[in-house]
Each structure stands twice: as C-alpha cells, then as structure tokens.
Amino acid sequence: MGRLEIRPEEHAALVDGRPLSLTVRELQLLVSLSQHPQRIMTREELFAAVWGGRPRDDDRSVDVYVSRLRAKLGEALPGRRLIHTHNGIGYRFSPDG
Amino acid sequence: MGRLEIRPEEHAALVDGRPLSLTVRELQLLVSLSQHPQRIMTREELFAAVWGGRPRDDDRSVDVYVSRLRAKLGEALPGRRLIHTHNGIGYRFSPDG
DNA sequence: TGGGCTGTGAAAATCCTGTGAACAGCAGGC
DNA sequence: GCCTGCTGTTCACAGGATTTTCACAGCCCA
Numbered sequence: 001m002g003r004l005e006i007r008p009e010e011h012a013a014l015v016d017g018r019p020l021s022l023t024v025r026e027l028q029l030l031v032s033l034s035q036h037p038q039r040i041m042t043r044e045e046l047f048a049a050v051w052g053g054r055p056r057d058d059d060r061s062v063d064v065y066v067s068r069l070r071a072k073l074g075e076a077l078p079g080r081r082l083i084h085t086h087n088g089i090g091y092r093f094s095p096d097g
Numbered sequence: 098m099g100r101l102e103i104r105p106e107e108h109a110a111l112v113d114g115r116p117l118s119l120t121v122r123e124l125q126l127l128v129s130l131s132q133h134p135q136r137i138m139t140r141e142e143l144f145a146a147v148w149g150g151r152p153r154d155d156d157r158s159v160d161v162y163v164s165r166l167r168a169k170l171g172e173a174l175p176g177r178r179l180i181h182t183h184n185g186i187g188y189r190f191s192p193d194g
Numbered sequence: 195t196g197g198g199c200t201g202t203g204a205a206a207a208t209c210c211t212g213t214g215a216a217c218a219g220c221a222g223g224c
Numbered sequence: 225g226c227c228t229g230c231t232g233t234t235c236a237c238a239g240g241a242t243t244t245t246c247a248c249a250g251c252c253c254a
Contacts, residue, residue: 023231040108060211061233067213087210087241088121089108120242157200158244164202184199184252 003077004095006034015076022072025050029065033083033093042090066091100174101192103131112173119169122147126162130180130190139187163188 005014008031013020022030032049033041043062047055055061066083073082080097102111105128110117119127129146130138140159144152152158163180170179177194 025232059233060235063211064213064233067211071213085211086108122243156244157246160200161202161244164200168202182200 004073004082006031015073018076020072020076022069025065026069026072029062030069033091034095037093037095040086040089040092044090046090062091101170101179103128112170115173117169117173119166122162123166123169126159127166130188131192134190134192137183137186137189143187159188 003016005017007013008027011024011027013022013027013030028050029046032046043059044054046062047053047059050065051061070081070083073080082094082097084092084094086092100113102114104110105124108121108124110119110124110127125147126143129143140156141151143159144150144156147162148158167178167180170177179191179194181189181191183189
C-alpha cells in the first residue's frame with residue numbers, strides 16, 4: 001500500500017523501508033485502523049480493539065493516540081494525512097493521503 | 098437505487114461510490130427520509146426520527162436540515178431533486194429525481 | 195393581494211477534537 | 225535503593241465543527 005508498510009506480526013511499521021518508532025499502543029492503534037481502510041471506525045470500536053472493553057464516557061485515549069500517531073506519521077510522510085476525523089463518529093484510515 | 102447509496106451502519110452515504118461529507122444530523126435525516134421512499138413524511142415524523150420527541154410549535158430544524166441536505170445532494174447530483182416539498186404537510190424522498 | 199408556509203444565510207450556543215503538559219508506573223543501570 | 229528515561233493515562237484549555245435559533249425574503253394558494 002504505497003510507502004507505508006505495516007507488519008503486525010513483527011511489531012513494526014515501515015515508511016520507505018525505514019521503521020517508525022512507535023510505542024506499543026501507537027502501533028496497535030495504527031494496525032486497527034489500517035485493517036479497515038476507508039471505513040469509519042467509532043471510538044468504541046478502536047478502544048475495544050486496542051485497550052479492550054468499553055471506554056469511560058469521557059475517555060479521550062483514542063484521540064490522544066491518534067494525535068501522537070499523526071505526529072509521527074506526519075514526520076515520516078510530510079504532507080500526507082492518513083487518518084481522517086469524522087466529527088461525532090470516529091476516525092477513518094485512508095492509505096492514499 | 099441508482100447512484101445514491103446509503104449505509105447507516107457505516108455512517109456513510111455514497112454517490113457513485115464517493116462518500117458525501119454529511120454531518121451526523123444530515124445523515125440521520127437522509128436515512129429517515131430514504132427509509133420511506135415516495136411517502137410524504139410530516140415534520141413531526143422526521144423530527145421524532147432524527148431528534149426524538151416532538152418539535153416545538155415554531156421549530157424549523159427539519160426545514161433547515163432539508164435545505165442543507167439538498168445543497169450537498171445537489172452538488173453531488175446536479176440537476177436532480179431527491180427531496181420534494183409538500184406544502185403544509187412535510188417532505189417526500191424520491192430516489193429517481 | 196394577504197397571510198401563512200418554506201428556503202436559507204448567518205449569528206449564537208453547544209458540543210467535539212487537537213494537543214501540550216502533568217503525573218504515575220515500570221525497567222534498566224549504577 | 226535511587227536515578228533516568230520511556231510509556232501510558234488523564235486533565236485542561238484553545239480552537240474548530242456542528243447544531244440551534246433567528247430573521248427576512250420568496251413562494252403558494254385562497
């Protein structure tokens with residue numbers, strides 16, 4: 001899928017062959033998102049996939065980690081936006097910018 | 098139903114495969130309308146379906162959102178009018194222009 | 195032509211998201 | 225043990241987006 005490769009079994013994500021230094025949570029989130037490209041995933045779905053269970057009503061973990069992921073992806077792939085926000089619903093991963 | 102696809106479970110509405118960028122309320126209204134094609138729905142019905150409960154006597158929310166929906170549908174499908182006004186009653190969704 | 199109904203831009207209110215920062219827990223090295 | 229650096233969690237605030245409400249213009253039909 002273009003310049004970004006995600007290898008869950010190897011706990012790694014590569015951009016042009018160079019590994020991103022992601023933390024465990026960041027990688028889990030990226031894996032979850034990328035497993036459903038172009039599909040809007042709710043915070044509940046993402047939370048269940050990464051943390052397990054249901055989030056507290058006011059939990060912002062997903063948002064915080066999306067923010068950190070974007071920062072690291074943005075450094076490695078300037079100008080591209082892979083994670084799109086859908087207000088009131090959740091996030092969508094789009095392999096092509 | 099032609100070029101417009103509505104997928105409530107995915108929080109999405111597509112025209113020729115391309116997603117419309119609708120807000121939550123806009124999508125809810127479109128879903129409600131499209132679930133009863135060719136049937137005139139009163140403002141009360143639409144309000145109940147989207148907002149829940151009954152509208153205030155002078156509430157114009159349904160009209161405002163119909164207007165916004167028409168604008169976005171009109172951009173994606175120029176020349177077609179999917180939502181028809183029935184004066185004094187409400188609105189009707191017609192899949193074929 | 196008049197009065198109620200509808201269309202719609204725009205302001206106001208509300209809700210949601212982005213993100214820096216503080217804090218706690220943990221692992222390794224000394 | 226104590227310090228250091230890293231990760232994860234939570235909070236707080238600013239900014240952004242959506243929703244709600246208002247106002248006025250235009251439409252429709254008697």
